[in-house]
Amino acid sequence: GAGVSQSPSNKVTEKGKDVELRCDPISGHTALYWYRQSLGQGLEFLIYFQGNSAPDKSGLPSDRFSAERTGGSVSTLTIQRTQQEDSAVYLCASSLRRGPTDTQYFGPGTRLTVL
Amino acid sequence: EDQVTQSPEALRLQEGESSSLNCSYTVSGLRGLFWYRQDPGKGPEFLFTLYSAGEEKEKERLKATLTKKESFLHITAPKPEDSATYLCAVRRPGTPLVFGKGTRLSVIA
Numbered sequence: 001g002a003g004v005s006q007s008p009s010n011k012v013t014e015k016g017k018d019v020e021l022r023c024d025p026i027s028g029h030t031a032l033y034w035y036r037q038s039l040g041q042g043l044e045f046l047i048y049f050q051g052n053s054a055p056d057k058s059g060l061p062s063d064r065f066s067a068e069r070t071g072g073s074v075s076t077l078t079i080q081r082t083q084q085e086d087s088a089v090y091l092c093a094s095s096l097r098r099g100p101t102d103t104q105y106f107g108p109g110t111r112l113t114v115l
Numbered sequence: 116e117d118q119v120t121q122s123p124e125a126l127r128l129q130e131g132e133s134s135s136l137n138c139s140y141t142v143s144g145l146r147g148l149f150w151y152r153q154d155p156g157k158g159p160e161f162l163f164t165l166y167s168a169g170e171e172k173e174k175e176r177l178k179a180t181l182t183k184k185e186s187f188l189h190i191t192a193p194k195p196e197d198s199a200t201y202l203c204a205v206r207r208p209g210t211p212l213v214f215g216k217g218t219r220l221s222v223i224a
Contacts, residue, residue, distance in 0.1 A: 045212065045213075106159045
């Protein structure tokens with residue numbers, strides 16, 4: 001079956017603009033994660049959704065970042081009033097469930113450049 | 116605080132020259148150590164999960180091992196197509212994955 005897909009693959013925006021990044025998880029996967037990968041840094045956890053439970057937002061760096069997941073499937077990460085330090089690759093991952101044995105499968109990422 | 120340190124940061128090998136990548140971790144109640152491969156411009160690709168000290172897993176030229184403090188990714192007789200960044204991550208109950216910064220491997224023909 002299809003893997004995790006993300007769109008757009010690249011996004012260039014001006015400082016102060018809002019952006020929306022989309023993630024389509026693997027069909028049937030109940031858990032969905034967003035990570036950020038900056039140049040020279042490891043993957044940084046942002047937010048996690050599991051089924052109908054309240055999302056774990058503990059990794060969001062500021063209140064300019066938000067995410068939602070509609071119908072337990074597609075997720076959108078929104079960054080308001082973008083700053084240059086938001087430039088990074090934003091990765092989405094999904095897993096069948098959240099438990100000790102869950103494996104996260106990643107999408108190709110969205111490269112965000114804030115000018 | 117959970118920490119994952121990978122070494123070396125970069126490794127250059129000749130084709131056929133075997134070597135190992137290291138992932139050191141400090142986490143209480145480890146629930147899994149994960150290895151991923153990431154090619155330029157792509158998302159990480161899952162390789163292995165290890166759960167307990169002494170466990171080993173193999174896939175083609177790659178073999179992952181785990182102790183109580185670190186994991187090794189052994190690469191036997193590497194080929195140029197093994198060139199990539201290899202990422203290590205750990206998790207414990209109720210937490211997201213914590214990733215290291217990765218090792219950039221280059222295999223020269």
